[in-house]
Amino acid sequence: MEEIIDNFIPVAIFILFGLVIPLAIMFIVKQISPRSKTLAKFTTYESGSVPTGSANMMFNVEYYAYAILFVLFDVELLFLYPWVTVYVNEAVITSTPGFTTGFSILAMVLFMIVVLLGLIYEWKKGVLEWVR
Amino acid sequence: MGIVEIYEIIMDTLVFIFATNPFSPWIRGVLGGLVIGAVFGGALVMVYLERKFLGDMQSRIGPNRVGGRFGVLQLIADAIKLFTKEDIIPAKADKWLFIGAPIVALTSGFLMVAVIPFDLLIIKGNEYAVAVSRMDISILYIEAVSGLAIFATFMAGWGSSSKYAVLAAFRNVAKMIGYEIPMGISILSVAVMAYSLDIVEIVEAQSSIWFIIAQPLGFVIFFIALLADVGRIPFDQTEAEEELVAGWATEYSGMRWGLAFFAEYLHAVVGSFIVTLIFLGGWNGLPFVGNLYIPGIFWVIAKTIIVMMLFIWIRAALPRYRIDQVIDIGWKVLIPLALLNLVWSTIIGLMWA
Numbered sequence: 001m002e003e004i005i006d007n008f009i010p011v012a013i014f015i016l017f018g019l020v021i022p023l024a025i026m027f028i029v030k031q032i033s034p035r036s037k038t039l040a041k042f043t044t045y046e047s048g049s050v051p052t053g054s055a056n057m058m059f060n061v062e063y064y065a066y067a068i069l070f071v072l073f074d075v076e077l078l079f080l081y082p083w084v085t086v087y088v089n090e091a092v093i094t095s096t097p098g099f100t101t102g103f104s105i106l107a108m109v110l111f112m113i114v115v116l117l118g119l120i121y122e123w124k125k126g127v128l129e130w131v132r
Numbered sequence: 133m134g135i136v137e138i139y140e141i142i143m144d145t146l147v148f149i150f151a152t153n154p155f156s157p158w159i160r161g162v163l164g165g166l167v168i169g170a171v172f173g174g175a176l177v178m179v180y181l182e183r184k185f186l187g188d189m190q191s192r193i194g195p196n197r198v199g200g201r202f203g204v205l206q207l208i209a210d211a212i213k214l215f216t217k218e219d220i221i222p223a224k225a226d227k228w229l230f231i232g233a234p235i236v237a238l239t240s241g242f243l244m245v246a247v248i249p250f251d252l253l254i255i256k257g258n259e260y261a262v263a264v265s266r267m268d269i270s271i272l273y274i275e276a277v278s279g280l281a282i283f284a285t286f287m288a289g290w291g292s293s294s295k296y297a298v299l300a301a302f303r304n305v306a307k308m309i310g311y312e313i314p315m316g317i318s319i320l321s322v323a324v325m326a327y328s329l330d331i332v333e334i335v336e337a338q339s340s341i342w343f344i345i346a347q348p349l350g351f352v353i354f355f356i357a358l359l360a361d362v363g364r365i366p367f368d369q370t371e372a373e374e375e376l377v378a379g380w381a382t383e384y385s386g387m388r389w390g391l392a393f394f395a396e397y398l399h400a401v402v403g404s405f406i407v408t409l410i411f412l413g414g415w416n417g418l419p420f421v422g423n424l425y426i427p428g429i430f431w432v433i434a435k436t437i438i439v440m441m442l443f444i445w446i447r448a449a450l451p452r453y454r455i456d457q458v459i460d461i462g463w464k465v466l467i468p469l470a471l472l473n474l475v476w477s478t479i480i481g482l483m484w485a
Contacts, residue, residue: 006157010265013161014246017168018239022391026219029387033218042223044294045382055224055293059302066459070309073467077316081272084323088485101482108478112471119467128463130456 065127076115083108136425143253146262157265164246164264171245174436175397180207182444189448217386222292225383229291234388237284237395243277244402249332251415251428261332262429270331271319274406275312278361281399282308285370285380288392292383300379303455304370307360310462311367315357317470318350321477322410325484335414342413346480350473351411353466358407360462362399365447369455404439408432412439 044051086092087104122128180195184202187194199205221230247270249263267273282305289301323329325346326337334343344351360367371379378384381392408414412435415428453461 004267007265007267009157010161010164011243011246013158014164014168014242014264015239017165018242019235022235022238025387025391029215029217029219033216033386035218041220044222044224044292045377046295047377051224051295055295055298056290057295057298063302063306066306066309069463070313073313074316077313077320080320081269081323081329084320085328087324088327088482101485105478105482112474116471123464128460130459 062130069122069127072118073115076111079111080108139427160264167248167264168242168245171398171401172394174401175394176207178397178401178440178444180204181440182447185441185444186448189445211390214387214390219386219388222294222383224293226291226293229287230383231388233284233288233291234384234391234395236287237281237392238398240277240280240284241395241398241402243280244274244399247273247331248402248405249335249409249414250432252332252336259332263332266332267330269329271323271329271334271410274331274402275316275319278399278402279308279312281361281395284392284395288384289380292380294383296376296378296382297380300370300376300382304363304380307367307369307455307458307462310459311357311360311466314353314462314466314470315361317467317474318354318357319410321347321350321470321474324474324477324481327481327485331409331414334410335416338413339416342411342416344411344413347473347477349469350477351407353470353473354411355407356461357466358403359443359446360458362403363396364400364443366450366453367458368452369458400443401436401440404436404443405432407439408435 044055046052083104087108088101093099093101183206184194186192195203195206197203197206198209221227246264247267249261249266249270251262253260253262285304285308286301289297289299289304322334322343325343326334328334328337359365363370368379370376371381376382381389384392409432413431414435415431417426417428417431
């Protein structure tokens with residue numbers, strides 16, 4: 001546990017870097033850059049004409065379908081990450097009763113078949129078409 | 133005293149600083165700032181090389197005014213320009229999202245740098261990875277923090293309240309989530325062969341055979357997914373000039389744009405590092421070098437530069453895809469192929485075990 005925390009202390013420091021460096025750069029820019037308050041400068045770009053309506057529009061439901069699919073697939077993938085480290089690991093196999101390489105491969109094949117069936121179903125259902 | 137001894141003395145000192153100090157994680161983190169600086173410098177070099185090589189490939193001259201015939205000082209001139217430009221936040225923009233986006237993008241790049249190992253030293257029987265932090269799950273960690281970049285582009289696009297930017301942000305999210313999965317599966321295929329999620333151990337597993345040879349399909353999938361992930365041609369629909377002005381960065385100007393732009397190049401450089409480490413053998417040298425001692429860090433950097441050249445070459449050679457084609461490639465081609473590759477690499481992994 002101690003070691004794991006040790007590994008993430010540099011990460012915390014890096015987050016600090018990520019916050020401080022852009023802010024420091026923008027502070028310098030604020031000091032040396034020119035300032036002129038013309039109103040037209042602060043309008044949104046829309047090919048030269050005056051912007052109409054709100055830009056924060058609603059989006060197609062297709063995006064949502066893709067997002068749901070992504071969540072499903074990514075969660076399924078997450079199960080594989082611990083699996084790759086143990087499936088032939090001698091220490092794990094000897095210390096866990098009933099756990100063999102054959103068993104873990106079989107479990108993973110079944111799992112991947114389920115994932116694959118899901119993909120095929122979505123494909124046939126036409127969810128993976130961008131323009132419907 | 134030869135070069136080998138000098139290198140060993142330097143490395144001994146580094147090991148002393150990095151490994152025997154009671155506050156070593158803190159010191160490593162602070163010294164990691166130097167690594168960030170180096171990778172940042174690498175991003176600058178990439179920008180320059182990209183402009184120069186694109187010029188050559190397109191029969192132009194490229195940068196040639198500042199700093200002599202080769203325009204080596206062009207980037208310094210650009211930096212001066214960016215620093216002295218006015219910082220404009222559009223009146224309609226969501227201020228916090230607009231300011232936060234470049235910060236998130238840069239932080240994501242920095243966090244990826246934290247676990248990149250440059251060499252593995254074996255001194256007095258102990259292994260020391262030359263990295264800011266060595267984790268058991270470093271490749272999973274890299275995937276996780278690189279995902280933060282999606283939020284950055286969406287914050288930028290949504291926050292700037294410009295129609296072009298919002299469209300680009302939508303496109304970007306759709307593209308990124310489509311390519312995250314094949315990327316994840318091909319990373320898994322590598323981990324299946326190396327029996328570990330630690331990049332150091334993945335590189336060590338390639339000491340006899342590089343994974344690009346053991347699973348060429350996985351390399352192709354990973355490389356395509358990486359191109360899409362860092363948003364380079366042929367997958368840069370999110371900043372397609374002809375369709376969306378400048379994509380999610382339309383409203384950004386001056387240094388704020390510069391930060392977002394550098395974050396993108398930082399991702400490209402770190403992506404080249406990852407390709408080098410997990411497919412091109414990392415610090416394992418080429419066989420024909422024989423007994424000549426070359427530091428591992430040299431190999432890592434040389435291979436990374438080659439991968440960066442490949443990025444630039446692809447940019448010069450290929451046109452841009454349409455957005456629906458991009459999504460189709462991700463979901464209908466790369467995912468099935470990646471699953472196939474996972475089966476292949478599991479079989480090889482079982483044979484090697």
